Amino acid sequence: MVKTRKRLLWFGVALILLGATSTLLWKTFFYKEKAYFAILPVKITRANLPCVDVMVEGKTYPVVIDLGSRFGLYVNTGVLKNFNKKRCGIEKWRNLRGKGFKYPKYTLSKLEMGSLIFQKPVVVSTPEKEGSVCVIWQGENEEKLPSENIGHIGRELLKNVNLLFDIKRSVTIATNDWDVLKSEGYEMDSFIKVPFSLKRNGMIVRVETDLGQLKLILDTGSTLTLLKDSMLPKDKEVSIGYHGLSSMNSGRFVVGGVDFGSQELTFLKMTDKLRDIDGLLGMDFIQNHVIYVDFSKKILYIQPPKE
Known part of the structure; x- marks a missing residue:
């Protein structure tokens, strides 16, 4: 009876190890190598920043692609209040000049960018008046004009994909497939x-x-x-x-x-x-x-x- 229990125990352990190994092999040889491709039309804002459209809850919104931001997404408070979201804490940070900020952050169900889907992205709520010190406007009256975007999408989300920037052609391409890039004219x-x-x-x-x-x-x-x-x-x-x-x-x-x-x-x-x-x-x-x-x-x- 004892030997039977031991054999069943070892059999169970073997199954667990086999399952873990199979999962690892799946992630290594299939998941990580899965090709993706999305062409994202780019518009340049008055401040000369690249802006693309994202979709939240069936509606399209313009956001700046911001590789300088460590956040996944930050959105103007006035727009964010219309989203279905779940509070998940407070985000603290300092800008280049050392000024400190502290704003609430939330989880959305998903964010779509072209054919890419980001599940449960975290979004930081920021007042529209809190402009980046890195944004240099073209004239003294520019800041009085209406905003061209609802916020920025940053590295926490963008680091999950490889991105090609071709601003002169007004396009950003998200892909890990060089053959596709070659077909688009990039050697x-x-x-x-x-x-x-x-x-x-x-x-x-x-x-x-x-x-x-x-x-x-x-x-x-x-x-x-x-x-x-x-x-x-x-x-x-x-x-x-x-x-x-x-x-x-x-x-x-x-x-x-x-x-x-x-x-x-x-x-x-x-x-x-x-x-x-x-x-x-x-x-x-x-x-x-x-x-x-x-x-x-x-x-x-x-x-x-x-x-």
Whole structure:
């Protein structure tokens, strides 16, 4: 009787191990390799940020694709109040200048972006007046105009897919299938491979400039390429832009060993707590180059500049 019980026990353990192994094999050879593809038309906002449509509860809303935001989604309070949602806590964070924020967060049932479906995304509620310090408007009256989007979709959701940005063609493509990208006209084997490190602050890329090597966060939610104002050089020509910020032109801008030519660098006062970065690589660079973000391998693929 005892031997029979032991045999049944070992048989049960074997079944559990077999089930776990089968699940692991399924995830390894099927789930992770499953191809996905979605073409997302992009509109550029007045602040020069990429905006795509998402669907919540059968209705379509414009949101900014924001690789600089660690959140999955943040939405204006006035719009969010119309969604069916479940409170799931409080989100605290600080912006580049060190200003602190604390707002409630909620869980939605799902979010659709093209053919992609994100289940139970967490959304942070933010007042519309709380604009990003990285958004540089085109004129003093621009902020009085109605908002062009309801919020931003960020890395917590976007890191689950690989994204190609082709702003000149007004498109973002979510896919892990290079054959599909080739059929769309993108020769990925010719792109420059640039590794990035993914930290809490963002996706950090190393760039060589006239000011030396910089560690910049790839940020589609930033209008300009921004550096800490503490890096403002005293021995180089500096100008003041329409936005009232100091800027300079770097004659070289080397990413992945390739010089992309001159690049405007704008200086902004940032908190001293951002010790592991020098600034942001913004849309003034991203919009001019096709960039494929491979989150799974932590590699950027950038189309080489035309000679």
